[in-house]
Amino acid sequence: xxxxxxxxxxxxxxxxxxxxxxxxxxxxxxxxxxxxxxxxxxxxxxxxxxxxxxxxxxxxxxxxxxxxxxxxxxxxxxxxxxxxxxxxxxxxxxxxxxxxxxxxxxxxxxxxxxxxxxxxxxxxxxxxxxxxxxxxxxxxxxxxxxxxxxxxxxxxxxxxxxxxxxxxxxxxxxxxxxxxxxxxxxxxxxxxxxxxxxxxxxxxxxxxxxxxxxxxxxxxxxxxxxxxxxxxxxxxxxxxxxxxxxxxxxxxxxxxxxxxxxxxxxxxxxxxxxxxxxxxxxxxxxxxxxxxxxxxxxxxxxxxxxxxxxxxxxxxxxxxxxxxxxxxxxxxxxxxxxxxxxxxxxxxxxxxxxxxxxxxxxxxxxxxxxxxxxxxxxxxxxxxxxxxxxxxxxxxxxxxxxxxxxxxxxxxxxxxxxxxxxxxxxxxxxxxxxxxxxxxxxxxxxxxxxxxxxxxxxxxxxxxx
Amino acid sequence: xxxxxxxxxxxxxxxxxxxxxxxxxxxxxxxxxxxxxxxxxxxxxxxxxxxxxxxxxxxxxxxxxxxxxxxxxxxxxxxxxxxxxxxxxxxxxxxxxxxxxxxxxxxxxxxxxxxxxxxxxxxxxxxxxxxxxxxxxxxxxxxxxxxxxxxxxxxxxxxxxxxxxxxxxxxxxxxxxxxxxxxxxxxxxxxxxxxxxxxxxxxxxxxxxxxxxxxxxxxxxxxxxxxxxxxxxxxxxxxxxxxxxxxxxxxxxxxxxxxxxxxxxxxxxxxxxxxxxxxxxxxxxxxxxxxxxx
Numbered sequence: 001x002x003x004x005x006x007x008x009x010x011x012x013x014x015x016x017x018x019x020x021x022x023x024x025x026x027x028x029x030x031x032x033x034x035x036x037x038x039x040x041x042x043x044x045x046x047x048x049x050x051x052x053x054x055x056x057x058x059x060x061x062x063x064x065x066x067x068x069x070x071x072x073x074x075x076x077x078x079x080x081x082x083x084x085x086x087x088x089x090x091x092x093x094x095x096x097x098x099x100x101x102x103x104x105x106x107x108x109x110x111x112x113x114x115x116x117x118x119x120x121x122x123x124x125x126x127x128x129x130x131x132x133x134x135x136x137x138x139x140x141x142x143x144x145x146x147x148x149x150x151x152x153x154x155x156x157x158x159x160x161x162x163x164x165x166x167x168x169x170x171x172x173x174x175x176x177x178x179x180x181x182x183x184x185x186x187x188x189x190x191x192x193x194x195x196x197x198x199x200x201x202x203x204x205x206x207x208x209x210x211x212x213x214x215x216x217x218x219x220x221x222x223x224x225x226x227x228x229x230x231x232x233x234x235x236x237x238x239x240x241x242x243x244x245x246x247x248x249x250x251x252x253x254x255x256x257x258x259x260x261x262x263x264x265x266x267x268x269x270x271x272x273x274x275x276x277x278x279x280x281x282x283x284x285x286x287x288x289x290x291x292x293x294x295x296x297x298x299x300x301x302x303x304x305x306x307x308x309x310x311x312x313x314x315x316x317x318x319x320x321x322x323x324x325x326x327x328x329x330x331x332x333x334x335x336x337x338x339x340x341x342x343x344x345x346x347x348x349x350x351x352x353x354x355x356x357x358x359x360x361x362x363x364x365x366x367x368x369x370x371x372x373x374x375x376x377x378x379x380x381x382x383x384x385x386x387x388x389x390x391x392x393x394x395x396x397x398x399x400x401x402x403x404x405x406x407x408x409x410x411x412x413x414x415x416x417x418x419x420x421x422x423x424x425x426x427x428x429x430x431x432x433x434x435x436x437x438x439x440x441x442x443x444x445x446x447x448x449x450x451x452x453x454x455x456x457x458x459x460x461x462x463x464x465x
Numbered sequence: 466x467x468x469x470x471x472x473x474x475x476x477x478x479x480x481x482x483x484x485x486x487x488x489x490x491x492x493x494x495x496x497x498x499x500x501x502x503x504x505x506x507x508x509x510x511x512x513x514x515x516x517x518x519x520x521x522x523x524x525x526x527x528x529x530x531x532x533x534x535x536x537x538x539x540x541x542x543x544x545x546x547x548x549x550x551x552x553x554x555x556x557x558x559x560x561x562x563x564x565x566x567x568x569x570x571x572x573x574x575x576x577x578x579x580x581x582x583x584x585x586x587x588x589x590x591x592x593x594x595x596x597x598x599x600x601x602x603x604x605x606x607x608x609x610x611x612x613x614x615x616x617x618x619x620x621x622x623x624x625x626x627x628x629x630x631x632x633x634x635x636x637x638x639x640x641x642x643x644x645x646x647x648x649x650x651x652x653x654x655x656x657x658x659x660x661x662x663x664x665x666x667x668x669x670x671x672x673x674x675x676x677x678x679x680x681x682x683x684x685x686x687x688x689x690x691x692x693x694x695x696x697x698x699x700x701x702x703x704x705x706x707x708x709x710x711x712x713x714x715x716x717x718x719x720x721x722x723x724x725x726x727x728x729x730x731x732x733x734x735x736x737x738x739x740x741x742x743x744x745x746x747x748x749x750x751x752x753x754x755x756x757x758x759x
Binding site for chain 1: 507508509510511512513516518525529531591595596597598599602614615616617618701702703705706707708719720722723724725726728729
C-alpha cells in the first residue's frame, strides 16, 4: 500500500517541479528583458536634498526629471526635506552617520556654518576637475559675493535667488493722487497717512517674526550701507559682533513702531489668520515688503481687477542707494562621496547653470536668474515684457543698484538663524510696548553677541575661508 | 507556608532580565549619558571635533535671563494646565458617574481628544483662536483688541494652555471615571440613606477614595506638560511673542536643532530632566503622604 502512495507523491512532485521550472524560466526570461534595458546604461545615481516644498518642490522635481532626461550617464534623486532648517539639520545628522547626500541646498545664512563644517567639496574645484568651464564673473556680483570666500572662490553654486521688493496697490495710491510708488520712507509715511485718511483700514502690513529679519533688518541695512555686524558683517573674522543698535536701523524701527501706533501699519501673520501676502492680494492691505519670490503668488491670487506693481524698497531721503542682498540658497557638494557621483554632481551643476534652465526655473517660480547670461537670455526671449512676469526685473535692478560694498556683499555670521529668532523676539517686545525701541535693539545685540561668541568658541583656531 | 517559585541559578533570572535591560540601556542610559557628555563639551555640529568646557554650558545657561524666563513659563504652564485638565476631568467624570442623561454618550466622546496628535490639535486651536479669522474674531469684533496672541504674551500662553488642557481632560477623564466606578455602590448608597447630599458624598466618600488616582494623574500631567507641550507650542506660537511661550522643551529644540547649539541644548535637557526628577520626588515625598491606598 505504501509504495504506490510514494510513487504518486513522487509523480506529483515531478509535475510540480515542471511547473516550477517553467515558471522560473518564464520569470528569468522576463527579468532578463527587464534588466537588460537599464543594465546597458546603468546611470550613476546620486542624491540631491532640497528645502523647498509645495509648488516649488514640484518645480524642482521637474528640473531633476529634465536633467535625467537630458543625458543617460547620471540619475539625480531629488528629495525635499520640507524647509531650509530641516534640510540643514537632516544633512548634518546624515553626515554624522556617513549617509549624506551628494548635493544639498543650503540657505543663505547657513553659508558661514557650511564654510567651517569641513564637510564640503569646493564647487569651483569640482567643476574644474571635471572639465566644466564656468565663467564666475557671469554671476551677478551681489549674488556671487554672498556665497564666495574672501578670496572670491565659489565653494557653492547660487541656485534659487531672490531679493525684497515693495508691493504696492496702484488703486489705493491712485485714490490719494499718486501714480508712482514712494521712493523714500518719508514719502511712505505721508502716503500711509493719506491712505488712512482716505478710509483704508490697513495702509501697510508687516510681520515681526524671525523671518522678517530679512526684509526689515538685513535688506534695509544693505540698501542704506549700514553694517549689521562689525568686521564687514562677519566676512573678516569670527570675532564680528552685531552693530544694529547704533545704525540707521534704530530710526527705521522707531518709524515702523510710530506708524503701527498710529494705525498706519497692521501686523499680519499666519498665526493671526492671514499672512501679509494674502492681506495684500485680497486688497485688505495696500503695501507690503516681501520677496520677489511672492510675485507669482500675488499674480495668481490677487483680487479680481486689482492693479498692483512692485518697486524697489524705499530709502531714507538723502541716502545713496546701494545694492540689496540676495536671499535664497546655494547648492553645496558634500565630501566623502565616490568619484563617479562627483562627476554626476558636476554635470548637474552645469545643467543648472545653463541659461535655458534659468528661464525654466524663473518662469515656474518667482526666483530671479543668478547669472547675467541667464538674465540676458530671458530678456531676449521677452520674458519681462509679458504680463505675469513684468515687474520681476525690478529685483535685478535692486540687486545691481551698485557695486557691492564691504557691507552690502552679504552676511557671514555663525548661527544666524538664532540671531533672526532673537530679532523676532525683540521686535515683538518692542511692538507690545514691553521695551523701548533702543532697549529692545540693545538686547538684540547683547543676546546676538552671546550667540556669536558661542559660535566662535565652538570653532577655536579656525578662520573663514 | 507560602510556596515560591525560584530559579535554581541566578543566571537564569539575569537572562530573563537582559532584553529589558538592553532596551533601557539603548534608549535611555546611552543617550542620557551621551547628553551628559555633550553638555560638558562644545560640539561642532558637523562632528569635526569638540572641546572640553566643564560646567561652562550650565553656567552660561543659568546666567541667561531668557532661560529663567523659560523655566518660569514652563512652571506656570505646568501648574495651570495640570490644574485645569484635572479639575475639569474630575467634574465631568463625577457627572458621568452619576448616570445623568446621556452619560454613556459622553463617556465615549470625552475620551477622543487624547487620541489626537498634538500638532493636529494645535492646528485646530490655532484656527479657533485666531484673532482675525476664527471664533475669537467674533469676540474681537465686540471688544476690539481684546484678544491678541500675536503680541500679547498672556493671550498666547492662554492659547497653548487651552489646547493642552483640552487634550488631557480626555486622558484624565478615563482614569477618574474608572476610579469612581471602582467605588462600591453600597458605600454611596449607605451615605445617601444617612442623608448625605451629592456634594457631601463627593467630599467625604468619593474624593478620599480616589486620591491614589488623583496622585497618579498629578504626576503624569505635570511630567507630560513639560514634554508633550512641544507640538502645541511649535504649531501655535513658536515660542513667541517675545519668548512668552518659549517653554523649556521648545527652547531645547530651537537652540539645538535650529541653532545647531547641540551642547547648550544637551545641558538644557539635563536641567529639564533634573527638574522633572526633583518635582516627581517632591510629589512622592510630600503629597503621597496624604494619599490613602486601599
